[in-house]
Amino acid sequence: MNNITNRDLLHLLNQRFRYLTKEMNKRLSDHGLYASQWSIIFSIQRFGPMTQTDIWKYLNIEAPTVTRTLSRLEKGSWIVRRQGEDKRERVIELTDYAKQNFSVVQETMDTFDEDMVTHLSPEERNHLYRLLEKLATGEK
Amino acid sequence: MNNITNRDLLHLLNQRFRYLTKEMNKRLSDHGLYASQWSIIFSIQRFGPMTQTDIWKYLNIEAPTVTRTLSRLEKGSWIVRRQGEDKRERVIELTDYAKQNFSVVQETMDTFDEDMVTHLSPEERNHLYRLLEKLATGEK
DNA sequence: GTATATTATTTACCTAGGTAAATATAAGTT
DNA sequence: AACTTATATTTACCTAGGTAAATAATATAC
Numbered sequence: 392m393n394n395i396t397n398r399d400l401l402h403l404l405n406q407r408f409r410y411l412t413k414e415m416n417k418r419l420s421d422h423g424l425y426a427s428q429w430s431i432i433f434s435i436q437r438f439g440p441m442t443q444t445d446i447w448k449y450l451n452i453e454a455p456t457v458t459r460t461l462s463r464l465e466k467g468s469w470i471v472r473r474q475g476e477d478k479r480e481r482v483i484e485l486t487d488y489a490k491q492n493f494s495v496v497q498e499t500m501d502t503f504d505e506d507m508v509t510h511l512s513p514e515e516r517n518h519l520y521r522l523l524e525k526l527a528t529g530e531k
Numbered sequence: 532m533n534n535i536t537n538r539d540l541l542h543l544l545n546q547r548f549r550y551l552t553k554e555m556n557k558r559l560s561d562h563g564l565y566a567s568q569w570s571i572i573f574s575i576q577r578f579g580p581m582t583q584t585d586i587w588k589y590l591n592i593e594a595p596t597v598t599r600t601l602s603r604l605e606k607g608s609w610i611v612r613r614q615g616e617d618k619r620e621r622v623i624e625l626t627d628y629a630k631q632n633f634s635v636v637q638e639t640m641d642t643f644d645e646d647m648v649t650h651l652s653p654e655e656r657n658h659l660y661r662l663l664e665k666l667a668t669g670e671k
Numbered sequence: 672g673t674a675t676a677t678t679a680t681t682t683a684c685c686t687a688g689g690t691a692a693a694t695a696t697a698a699g700t701t
Numbered sequence: 702a703a704c705t706t707a708t709a710t711t712t713a714c715c716t717a718g719g720t721a722a723a724t725a726a727t728a729t730a731c
Binding site for chain 4: 549552553556582583584594595597598599615617618619620621
């Protein structure tokens with residue numbers, strides 16, 4: 392059994408990642424959402440109102456990306472931006488519309504998550520997690 | 532030890548993937564390339580001249596994405612598009628410039644690949660590969 | 672209290688991925 | 702040969718990620 396090359400490993404990761412987001416977008420399209428939009432909605436539902444900085448730090452994406460995605464969510468009536476005490480910051484809250492639709496979308500996503508890992512046993516899922524933790528940690 | 536949730540698993544995959552491409556782009560920027568561009572150059576070097584269909588089928592991306600990336604590579608003098616016998620198709624070849632610079636970039640990428648998996652033993656790399664194979668296979 | 676530095680957000684401009692529809696050529700049918 | 706179908710590529714238009722620089726408000730220094 393030959394060892395897999397680093398390149399093949401990263402290539403496969405790439406393939407799988409793209410398949411995942413493609414499929415996720417497909418399933419979310421019924422709800423008028425995209426994958427990245429859902430991850431923001433989910434975060435706010437989980438942690439309560441967040442500033443944009445809270446969001447990009449948690450999701451590990453850049454501030455301009457959040458600005459843009461929030462604008463789309465705002466246009467779709469999923470979130471509202473309210474001014475914070477610190478007038479530089481904007482606090483993001485879910486709209487009633489978002490709260491009403493949250494659980495339906497969540498069910499869709501739960502099914503999606505399960506479908507994606509269905510061939511992995513619980514032990515394998517834990518193991519995969521631990522291996523991914525060791526991947527690309529930035530240190531040498 | 533609690534089991535990891537599907538959501539956390541996919542979330543981590545997301546984080547790692549973004550870190551990977553970000554870092555890869557950073558290292559390639561010295562060479563005036565982006566990650567996706569390199570993957571095309573690498574494919575052609577490996578398999579020889581390919582039609583655009585060959586490329587998108589191999590890389591598992593959509594045809595329009597390839598069209599765009601090739602245009603950028605062409606502008607950067609990395610590739611040339613020549614008409615195939617079948618006049619519908621365009622055969623992509625590396626330029627002399629690409630051939631001359633290939634090995635330097637490849638060294639950069641080999642180092643990158645190794646850096647990304649450096650915390651994983653050979654067995655772990657194989658295992659990670661096998662687990663990723665089982666992920667998101669599309670079947671239920 | 673004014674000047675400077677820091678922080679939060681935005682704007683402008685890249686690349687990359689996707690879908691849907693258009694175009695051009697080839698292949699198949701009658 | 703003419704008509705229809707299929708294939709290869711492109712165009713137009715989305716979203717998402719990134720960097721660099723601008724703007725506005727806060728915090729800090731003097």
